[in-house]
Amino acid sequence: MNQVIEVMKQHRSIRKFEEKPVEENLIRTILEAAQHASTSNxxxxxxxxxxxxTSKRAQIAELAGPQPWIEQCPLFLVFCADLKRHDKACGMCGMEMVKGYTEQFIIATVDAALVAQNTMLAAESLGLGGVYIGGIRNDPEKVCHLLDIPDLVYPVFGMCLGYPAEDPQLKPRLPLDIVLKVDRYTDATEQVQLSSYDQVCCDYYNQRECANRDDNWTQQMSRLMCREMRPHMRAFLESKGFPMK
Amino acid sequence: MNQVIEVMKQHRSIRKFEEKPVEENLIRTILEAAQHASTSNxxxxxxxxxxxxTSKRAQIAELAGPQPWIEQCPLFLVFCADLKRHDKACGMCGMEMVKGYTEQFIIATVDAALVAQNTMLAAESLGLGGVYIGGIRNDPEKVCHLLDIPDLVYPVFGMCLGYPAEDPQLKPRLPLDIVLKVDRYTDATEQVQLSSYDQVCCDYYNQRECANRDDNWTQQMSRLMCREMRPHMRAFLESKGFPMK
Incomplete structure (x- = not known):
């Protein structure tokens, strides 16, 4: 098709890396391209x-799982939603920022995500691989402490990057017909579609070389979703200046 | 460099489109590639x-601004954060989903954003252009009503796509040295850096062919941030099953 589509379709999470470093100018090339992502207003x-x-890396690796690849990867980035700069901009113009709205939280979180996805793709297009690390939200307060992250900024996720030293299989996504709707949200046939997808996932888990297991999507989701998910996030966000008004 | 980096660096918001439709199989190619985006767990x-x-488009165009390109573009997509499918998966496995956490809201919002950014890039790589539409959050209740969006789902943003009928200039992003920090968040020199960036933006606004104006980044941000931002979002999200516990 074309390189963009091919790079997307080849995406797998990479957690094992060659010891080769990612050169400083390559990091800049990747991030300068990523910055062109769309941004709200x-x-x-x-x-x-x-x-x-290395000491900060080790501590983050521990609190995020442990996830040792955070310590081992050549490049570990933490993507933050950041409204502190806007508070400063208001100050520079003699204005006062009106803070604390859920809307601002959404805008900053989405902006961080768009830049991050560009970063992942730009990196992959240059032969790197990587994985997002939502696990930093296990203890976001400690991450803020370690990285001096101030109020009006919060760490959304991390990203490990480097030259891949593994070649995992592609993980089958939900069929497009489940996620794509026309004109209105309908899910009347979704249960049947999810059962077929479960079989696809089951085959994938049975056949894959590493971490072969008997599992499917609905089972995995039900285990994940039937427990409290990071119940500290709300209080943490409030404490960082995101009270979600 | 390579096509991925080039497509990213050529991103501009496109709001005027040729009348040429986007073929069904192209839509599928774009979205099937986009689906390979990373996803939390x-x-x-x-x-x-x-x-x-067309009537739904017209109503969304009106509430989002008005933004007539929502009505005029060949393809208008609404990206939703969706946890309803997971509630269903729990039910299929005889489990009960534990709902309402801020963390789940973050996960679903970020997942929607990652797929959307892939969608934008895949589309751009195939000669399309487009623009994100955060303006659907002006009246998200009406958008839900128009599109039958149920509880545990919310519309994060829209996206207009089509073959470009305009060729706007590239908009200068924040210098990388402002947004990229090493090992700790520091912004000691940011005010000076922002002043230089203001000059870059000022030159951009003065020179651009359309909507030429006298403005800079800190002024723009201070105008945007010194007023309440969509203060209805919190209550809206609560009403859709996202109480942000």
Missing amino acids: FVQAYSVINVVD | FVQAYSVINVVD
């Missing part, structure tokens, strides 16, 4: 922290 | 609604 409400310090 | 917590109905 031009706010560009994100910052990226490149975590080089 | 494989949840794939999003749905996409392709709005074809």
Whole structure:
């Protein structure tokens, strides 16, 4: 098709990396391309922290799982939703920022995600691979402490990047006909469609070389969703200046 | 460099389109590639609604601004954060979903954003252009009503796509050295950096062919941020099953 489509369709999470470093100018090339992502009203409400310090890496690896690849990967980035810069911009113009709205939280979180997805794809197009690390939200307060992340900024997720030292299989996505609707949201046939998809996932888990297991999508989701998910997030966000008014 | 990087760096918002439709199989190619985006714990917590109905388009165009390109564009997609499918998966496995956490809201919102950014890039790689429409959050209740969007689903943003009938200039992003930090969040020099960036933006606004104006980034942000931003969002989200516990 074309390189963009091919790179997307080849995406797998990579957690094992060659020891080869990612050169400084390559990091800049990737991030400067990523920055061209769309941004709500031009706010560009994100910052990226490149975590080089091995002790900080080790502590984040521990709190996020443990996920040792956070310590081992050549490049570990933390993507933050950032409204502090806008508070500063208001100050520079003699204005006062009106803070704390859920809407602002959405804008900054989405902006960080759009830049991150560009980062992943730009990296993959240059032969790198990686994985998002939502696990930093296990203990976001400690992540803020380690990285001096101030109020009006919060770490949304991390990203491990490097040259792949593994070649995992592609994971089958939900069939397009489940996620794509026309003119109105309907899910009348979804249960049947999910059962077929369960079989596809089951085959994938049975056949894959690493971590072969007997599982399917609805089982996996029900295990994940039948427990409290990071119930500290709300209080954490409030404490960082995101009270979700 | 390579096509992925080039497509990213050529991104501009496109709001004027040729009358040429986007073929059904092209829509599928784009979205099937986009679906390979990373997803937290494989949840794939999003749905996409392709709005074809002209009356629905007209009403969304009105409430979002008005933004007439929503009515005029060949393809208008609404990206939803969707946890309803997971509730169903729990039911299929005889389990009960534990709902309402801020964390789940973040996961679903980020998942929708990652798929959307892939969609934009895949489309651009095939000669299309487009623009995100955050304006659907002006009246998300009405959007839900028009598109039958149920509880545990919310429309995050829309996206207009089509063959470009305009060729706007590239908009200068924040310098990488402002957004990229190493090991810790620092913004000691940001005010000086923002002043230089203001000059870059000022030159851009003065020179651009359409909507030439005297403006800069901090001024723009201070105008945007010194007023209440969609203060209805919190109550709306609660009403849709996202109480942000």
